[in-house]
Amino acid sequence: MKAFGKILGLVLLGLLLIIVALGFALTHLFDPNDYKDEIRQIARDKAHIELTLNGDIGWSLFPWLGLELHDASIATMIKPNEPYADLQMLGLSVRVLPLLRREVQMSDVRVEGLNLRLTRDKNGHGNWEDIGKLPPSPETAATSPATEQPAPEASPTPEKPPQPIRLDIDSLTVNNARVEYNDEQTGKNFSAESIQLSTGAVHDSTNIPLKLTAFLSTNQPVVRVRTELVGELRIARALQRYQFEDMRLSGEVTGDPLPGKTLTFAAQGQLLLDKAANVAEWTGIKVSANQLRALGELKVNDLDKTPQVSGGISIAQFDLAKFADSIGQQLPAMAEGSLSKVELVSRLAATPTSLSLDNLNLKFDDSTFSGRIAIEDFAKQSLRATLKADTFNVDRYLKPKSAEANSTTQVRQAEVASTEADALAGAGSTPLPPAPTKGAWSNDRLLPVERLRKLDVNADLTFGQLTLEKLPIHNAALNANGQGGLLTLANLRGDLYDGSFEASGTLDVRQETPALNLQTKINRVPVEKILESQGKNPPVKGLVTLNSNLTGSGNSQKALIDTLNGNASFVINNGVLLNANLEQQICKGIATLNRKTLSGEPRGKDTPFQELKGNLTLRNGVASNPDLKVRIPGMTVNGDGDLDLRVLGMDYRVGIIVEGDTSAMPDPACQVGDKFVGIEWPLRCRGPLELGAKACRVDNERMGQVAAKFAGDKLSDKIDEKLGDKINPQLKDALKGLFKR
CATH class of the missing domain: 1.10.287 (Helix Hairpins)
Structure with a gap:
């Protein structure tokens, strides 16, 4: 028995030596380079590709079937002289015996210098579409489709489905590869260069360590990206399930969209693609882009139909202004420190054409918004917003006034201040202030017309407190929509200084010159508060109630005021004419009739009134007010004049009627008796609108x-x-x- 075992061992050793000897002889005596033409013909007949082998073919037989191709290229049979791929070297080896069991066991697979060129011509045809196709033969081209006879249908023969080949590779290495795509229709070019790929052992249903680096670039716009991708890939082919665990993607972006700047990015998480269930997931998302940091999760359903994305996102607090600057983007001019604290938490849903942020919680600076924002159609930029905010200061994010506007304001303030000083010093004894002539409004471009024409928006917003033009509006609500260049303010309302206001209107930017139509209602709002918020010294106090319907056209403050037309009515109750002593003006008139001289110094005091009201008709920026009426205890004031809104000036003829109050006047020279009751004392009020009654003088002509x-x-x-x-x-x-x- 012992001898038998020894003999068997010798036999096996002999067979092994014979096999090795045959393999050695085959690999050294048989040169595959002598069969290049046959290999090319097999590639034509079986794969329908044009294979060019410029370099040598190296190989080994046992225990590995090894092959090395050098300097090879591949083209389609239709365009054999235009290779779409070439490589410097391809090296691989396969175990011989496992092939008999339909198992592929490879050692290291190496690819050096792969260059893949994909081109779409001017007719929209891609060169990759011809892979595996045969060129049309002359007989086929000459045969008319009408004369072709349909081939008889072969009866289907049931076949046993092939068993999947088991894949087993020790490693895969790709060095210095390049992929280029060129679209002749659009002139766009995409490329991936210096591709380096390395993997660990590749086995089915096991984790495969992977590392990939590349430089990506496009020409429209010019963008260059350096990327690195690492992780562990798991492939379960039988289940059609693919996982990329501990994925980490990082890199840098430069180019035209980032003028002179660099975006450094990183992303990580767990990726899953389940083709059987048509589901993809990205969980444990961590993303960074310069200063921005975000967490989240995404899931995609219906991959075989219209993909539906759902998930959540959380962006940590960051400085949006600095982030924009770091990527070379210029935000609109606004107050210093604006958008320095921005954070977001939201659920999201998306399709290839839409995106919505639901259960939104957005914080920036001192404001918090909650609700929903959606883009219903990317192509149409259809924006839908339903938001609720605790507080929001609009002024903080508006463009500051230009140097021209500031200069205009300063000149006007100086003019008004000088006129006001003269008026107070003279207390009615100086000549009438001159009518203002300086324009009060800016010529700066007011509206981004081109952007508004493309706007498709529907917004429903509410605010606990809204600051607009320095006005503190409480319980504000805004409902607006716009489409095709017609913007409609359905409603803007709120509480203002214990009063309320409401506005509606339209802005039409479909034509070259924007057209505005605005209706407003103000109910018992302190008029002095409105004027003070605009940086003006109020000439009057009181609760104003105003109804107006106005139209205008143009794209600047000046253009809108110059074309302002419409009508308005106003009432001011329980008010005061500030620093305006109408009693002193009457006293001067009575003293003149009495042929006496006022002995006392003028007393600068206010004139209280019960009601001030009137109606305005506006034509091209000038408001006519024929029925001004003021009720003052013991007297009535009637007025007829114009308000020139273009220069914020006024010109009124006023009559004061003493109704019977014969109380003592401030000076003996103007004592009121029964003989002065019922007489209309004439005044002329002319000058800057801010002066109010301080610009009034006795009208000597009518006196x-x-x-x-x-x-x-x-x-x-x-x-x-x-x-x-x-x-x-x-x-x-x-x-x-x-x-x-």
Whole structure:
């Protein structure tokens, strides 16, 4: 028995030596380079590709079937002279015996200098579409489709489905590979260069360590990306399930979208693709881009139909202004420190054409928004927003006034200040202030018309407190929509200084010149607060109620005011004319009629009133007010004049009627008696609108008419006293009328 075992061992050793000897002889005596033409023909007949072998073929037989190809290229049969791929070297080896069991066991697979060129021509045809196709033969080209006879259908023969080949590779290495895509229709070019790929052992349903680096670039726009990808790939072919665990992607981006800047990015997480269930997932997401940091999870369903994305995202607090600067983007000018604290938490849903952020919680600076934002159609930029905010200061994010606007404001303020000082110093004794002539509005471009024309938006916003033009609006609500260049403000309302306001209107930017239509309602809002918020000294206090319907056109403040038309009505209740002593003006008129001189110094005090009201008709920036009426205790004020909104000036003729209040006047020279009751004392008010009643003076021209009337009444009294009842009443009336003319 022992001898038998020894003999068997010798036999096996002999067979092994024979096999090795045959393999050695085969690999050294048989040169595959002598069969290049046959190999090319097999590639044509079986794979329908044009294979060019410029370099040598090296090989080994046992225990590895080894092969090395050098300097080879591949082209389609249709364009054999235009290779779409070439490589410097391909090296691989396969165990011989496992092949008999339909198992592929490879050692290291190496690819050096692979160059893949994909091209789409001007007709939209890609060169990869011809892979595996035969060129049309002359007989086929000459045969008309109408004369072709359909081939008889072969009866289907049931075949046993092939068993999947087991894949087993010790490692895969790709060095210095390049892939290029060129689209002649659009002129766009995409490329991946310096591709380096290395893996560990490749086995089915086991983790495969992987590392990939490459430089990616495009020409429209010019962008260059350096990338590195590492992780562990797990392939379960039978289950059609692919996982990329502990995935880490990092790199840098430069190019035209980032002028002179670099975006450093990183992403990691767990990736899953389940083709059987048509599901893909990315869990444990961690993303960074310069200062931005985000966490999240994403899931994609219906991969075989229209993919549906769902998930969540959380962006940690970051400085958006600095982030924008770090990628070379210029944000619109706004107050310093704006957008320095931004963070976001939201659920999301998306399709290839839409994106929505639900259960949104957005914080920036001192504001918090919650609700929903969605883009319903990327192509149409259809924006939908339903948001609720605790507080929001719009002024903080508006463009600051230009140097021209500031200069205009400063000149006007200086003009008003000088006029106001003269008015107070003279207390009605100085000449009328000159009518203002300086424009009060900016010529700066006001609206981004091109952007508004493309806008498709529907917004429903509410605010606990909204600051707009320095006005603190509480419980504000905004409902607006826009499409095709027509923007509609359905409603803007809120509480303002214990009063309320409401506005609606449209902005039409479909034509070259934007057109505005605006309706407003203001209810019992302190008028002085509105003026103070705009940096103006209020000439009046009181609760204003205003209704207006206005139109205008243009794309600047000045253009809109110059074309302002419409009508308005206003009432101010329980108010005060500040630093305006109408009593002093009447006193001066009475002293003039009494031919006396005022002995006391003018008293600068306010004039309280019960009601100030009127109606305005606006034509091209000038508001006509024919029915101004002010009710003051003991007197009534009537006015007729214009408000020139283009220069913020006014020109009024005012009449003050003493209704019977004969209380002591501030100066003995102007004591009011019964004889002055019912007389309309004329004033002229002209100057900057901010002066209000401080720009009023006794109207000397009309005062002469009052004096003549007063003299006529006084002479009539003397005729009655002298003639008594001794003369015919008709003659007495004739004499009175004679002296009144």
